[in-house]
Structures are given as C-alpha cells and as structure tokens.
Amino acid sequence: MDGDALFTIGDLARRTGLTVKTIRFYSDAGIVPPTDRSPSGYRLYDVGALARLDLVRTLRDLGVELAVVRRVLDREVSVSEVAAAHADALEVQIRTLHLRRAVLRAVAERGSTTEEMTLMHRLAKLTDEERERLVAEFIDDTFGRYDANPELVAMMRAAAPVLPEDPAPAQVEAWVELAELTRDPEFRASVRRMAEYQAAERARGDDTGLHHELTETVREEVGRALAAGTAPASVQGAAVLDRLTARYAQTFGRADDAELRRWLLHRLEVAGDPRAERYWHLLATVNGWPVPEGLGPVFGWLGEALLAHPGQ
Known part of the structure; x- marks a missing residue:
C-alpha cells in the first residue's frame, strides 16, 4: 500500500510532474527531506514527503517565495495567511499591469515620444494618495493664501482624481494632462487671480457662495x-x-x-x-x-x- 511505500526521486518525479533536478534541489534545501535511504545510498521518500512536495509545487506555482513556503511547511504560518497575503500582493501586480497596458495603448494611439511615454508611465504609477496630494498642493498654492469662496475650495478638495483599477487609455491621458496642468506656472497664476478676486468680493460682503x-x-x-x-x-x-x-x-x-x-x-x-x-x-x-x-x-x-x- 502507498501508506507504507517508499519512493525514489524518480518515482516522485513521475507522480508529481516535477523534474528530478527540482526535487533534488528541494531535498538538498531541507524543504522535502528524504525519509530514508536505500542500501545503496539512494534517497527514499514516504507518502508524507509526497504530500509535502505537492504543497510546495502548488505554492510555487502560485508565485509564493521559497522562504515563505518553508515557513508554511514548518507551520510558522498557515496556508490561509499566506494565501491572503499573496492575494493582496497579486492585486497590486494586477493593478500595475493594467496601468502599463493603458499607458502603452495611449502611447500607441497618440504616437508619443519616448519622453512622453516615460512621463505617462511615471505619473500613471502614482497611488491614489499621491495623486490626491499633487492636487491638494496645487489648491494650497493657488487658494491657500486667500479667503476665497469656501464652497468652491471645498468642492475642489473633495474632487480628487482616482484612476480606476483598469483605466482606459483616455483616462491615463487625461490624468497626465491634468497633472501637467496643475504644475503649469501660468495656470497657477491665473487661478491665484481668481482666488484673489473672490477674496476681494467676499471682503466687500459677497457671501452668496456658488x-x-x-x-x-x-x-x-x-x-x-x-x-x-x-x-x-x-x-x-x-x-x-x-x-x-x-x-x-x-x-x-x-x-x-x-x-x-x-x-x-x-x-x-x-x-x-x-x-x-x-x-x-x-x-x-x-x-x-x-x-x-x-x-x-x-x-x-x-x-x-x-x-x-x-x-x-
């Protein structure tokens, strides 16, 4: 019966689909140690080792690092904990890939230069918090020193740019243009003039809001x-x-x-x-x-x- 059987590395390779070289590496690393050795010195493995090897293969196929696999096998962390952490990491990778795809499609449609593509990629990789800070800094620089229309300022602060998980090329292009616009010194000066005018009107008693x-x-x-x-x-x-x-x-x-x-x-x-x-x-x-x-x-x-x- 398999429960009492011992398997050679060749047997494990045929049962798992892994190569002999890979199994030997796991064995040498102590991840799947041999259960016994044959009289001639060949490594032998029991059913527990076979199950352990199946788990290693599954976790590695999912992209789990070998050091984390070892912690799972040593029961330092549970499979569910590893799965949750790895799923979170994959979410980040998927979002990054979606952004890269959107940037590349936008570049292809626009016929962008290398410099434009670099800028688009750099800006698209910003997190939602970083995008919000960029716009917040623009509002602080233009409205911060003036007692302008509070409803307008509140509306601008509340309207932060948030790229979706899988943005369309047009959304990436719009974000890049928006980021460039908020950093344009001439536009900032124009918005400051609006803020200064609103502050002067409020000082004269205009509290009508939007x-x-x-x-x-x-x-x-x-x-x-x-x-x-x-x-x-x-x-x-x-x-x-x-x-x-x-x-x-x-x-x-x-x-x-x-x-x-x-x-x-x-x-x-x-x-x-x-x-x-x-x-x-x-x-x-x-x-x-x-x-x-x-x-x-x-x-x-x-x-x-x-x-x-x-x-x-």
Whole structure:
C-alpha cells in the first residue's frame, strides 16, 4: 500500500510532474527531506514527503517565495495567511499591469515620444494618495493664501482624481494632462487671480457662495440665443442680456445698472481662462464622471453682449 511505500526521486518525479533536478534541489534545501535511504545510498521518500512536495509545487506555482513556503511547511504560518497575503500582493501586480497596458495603448494611439511615454508611465504609477496630494498642493498654492469662496475650495478638495483599477487609455491621458496642468506656472497664476478676486468680493460682503441656478439660467438663455443665431450686439441680443443682468442683480443684491454690467464683464474676464474649465473636464474623465458641457461659448457670447450694450 502507498501508506507504507517508499519512493525514489524518480518515482516522485513521475507522480508529481516535477523534474528530478527540482526535487533534488528541494531535498538538498531541507524543504522535502528524504525519509530514508536505500542500501545503496539512494534517497527514499514516504507518502508524507509526497504530500509535502505537492504543497510546495502548488505554492510555487502560485508565485509564493521559497522562504515563505518553508515557513508554511514548518507551520510558522498557515496556508490561509499566506494565501491572503499573496492575494493582496497579486492585486497590486494586477493593478500595475493594467496601468502599463493603458499607458502603452495611449502611447500607441497618440504616437508619443519616448519622453512622453516615460512621463505617462511615471505619473500613471502614482497611488491614489499621491495623486490626491499633487492636487491638494496645487489648491494650497493657488487658494491657500486667500479667503476665497469656501464652497468652491471645498468642492475642489473633495474632487480628487482616482484612476480606476483598469483605466482606459483616455483616462491615463487625461490624468497626465491634468497633472501637467496643475504644475503649469501660468495656470497657477491665473487661478491665484481668481482666488484673489473672490477674496476681494467676499471682503466687500459677497457671501452668496456658488451659483449653480444662475449658471444654468445663463446656459439656457444664451444657449437659445446661440441656437437661434442671435448676435450679441443685436437688438434681440440686448433683450437676452437685459433678462440676464436682472437675474444677476437679484442674485447679488445689486442695482441693475451700467456699474453692474462693468462688474459682470470684469468677473467674466477674471474667470475666463479656458484652462479652468479644462481642469474640470479632465478630472471628470479620470474619475469616469459625465463630462460637463462646456460654458466657453456661453460666457463668450455674454461677454460680447456686455461690451456691445454697456448700459446707461
């Protein structure tokens, strides 16, 4: 019976599919020591050694290091503990492979240079925490010294870029562009001007916060004007502008006069950097959120209308 049988290294090789050389290595290393020796000095192994060898092969096939295999066999750690730790390690490796695949696909689609590929790979390998710190540093540098709109700053801090486990090439590209944008000195200076302007407005008593409803009103009114081909300088354009300035006056508690229109035009100029809108579009792409509809044409039309109809 097998329970009483002893096997040579050749027998073990035939039963396990391992090579004689591999089994001899495990035997020499003391991982699967021989049970006995034949009269002529050949190593012999019992059923327990065969089972031990099967476990070694299984763990090694799963990528478990030999030193860890030895600890399992010596009962220093359990198989379940090793399995859990190894599964965690594999998760990291799988995520890394997914990122590499996404980077390579993005490089192939863009026809990137070697330098661009290196940058994409380096930035894509950042952890979620590192990505969050990069954006947090950008916000601290641009808004940190000013008492700007707290709702906007809180929204920016909450909207951290998080690449999914298996990102699409477009998400990797968006993250790389976003990272480059946050490090652009000119963009940082532009955002600081926005923060400084907001702080000055708050010092003058503006605590109205964000204005999502007002923005939607502008989007709808100007959107209809754009769809109808209404020129900003036309009589019809003036009527659209009148409705909008009335809404701005109501929201901010100001008189609907020429001063309001000058103030609004300056406000649009300060916030008119298209890179600010690009920032939110890239962030949405990275995180897999719906990309917001661009407001550039809308506020461009409104600015032209304000220049054409400065009021009395």
